[in-house]
Every structure is written in C-alpha cells, then in structure tokens.
Amino acid sequence: MLSFAFSGCVLDYSSFARTRIATTRFDNCSLRNVNFNGADLTGSSFANCDLSAARFDKSILDDADFKSAYNFTIDPRLNRIKNASFSSHNITGLLDRFDIQVHEPQSYCEQILDVLILPEF
Numbered sequence: 001m002l003s004f005a006f007s008g009c010v011l012d013y014s015s016f017a018r019t020r021i022a023t024t025r026f027d028n029c030s031l032r033n034v035n036f037n038g039a040d041l042t043g044s045s046f047a048n049c050d051l052s053a054a055r056f057d058k059s060i061l062d063d064a065d066f067k068s069a070y071n072f073t074i075d076p077r078l079n080r081i082k083n084a085s086f087s088s089h090n091i092t093g094l095l096d097r098f099d100i101q102v103h104e105p106q107s108y109c110e111q112i113l114d115v116l117i118l119p120e121f
Contacts, residue, residue, distance in 0.1 A: 003044075016041075032071075046072075051093075066090065073097065 005025040015035040022042040029049045037057040045065040051072035062082045066072065072093040074081065086094065 066093075069093075 003021055003023040003025075005027075006029050007025075007027040008029065009026075010030045011026075011034060012030055012032040013034070014031075016039045017035045018038040020040040022040055022044065024041065024044045025047070026045065026049050027047045029046075031046070031049050031054050032052040034051070034054045036059050037055050038059060040060040041064050042060055043063045044061075046069040047065070047067075049069045051069055054072060056072075056074045056079050059079045061074070061079055061084050064081070064084045066074075067085050067087045067090075070090055070093075072090070073096045074094055075097045076094055077097075081094075
C-alpha cells in the first residue's frame, strides 16, 4: 500500500481513482476537480485543502481528517466515512446532496450588537 505527503502542491485535475493511498497527507494543497472515485484514503489528512469539485464516489474515507478542508462535497451514502473527522465549519459539505440549509447561530458579540444598535425613529 502506498502513501504520500503533499505540501503546498497544486494537484488540480489529478486522478487518484481506484488507488490505495491510505495515510496520505495533503497539507495546504489545491485539489480542485481531483478524481478520488474508488480510492482508499483511510487515515489520510486534508489539512487546509481546497477540494472544489473534487469527486468522491465509492471512496474509503475511514479515519480521514477533513477538519480544515473546504469546498468539498462528499455524499455519505456513496462513500465509507466511518470515524472521519469534520468541523462545524465544513459539515455542510456532507449535506449538500440533501438540499439542506444549515444556518450558523449568531455569535454572542453579534447578539449584543443587535440589542445595542436600536433602529432610528
């Protein structure tokens, strides 16, 4: 089984389809339009990676780290994602296929400002 480490790389339009590259590290990479269909990415990390239009279909993403990844869409019905890590900031990437809207609650500071800033009469 192969694993690689990519840091600061532009890998746009690459294909890792049907590869076994478990524990691969992608750090600060551009992975736009990359094909990960059927890839085994068990334990891989996508730290601060742009995954715009990346394709995940029948991929194995068990124990993968997506906490700081962004612009991804992963359908949990079509991929294995057991124990994968996501953050509250990017969880919508798992819900895009369901046409669900997620609204962020206002921060405490925003709530205070709403109370302090009264409309003018």
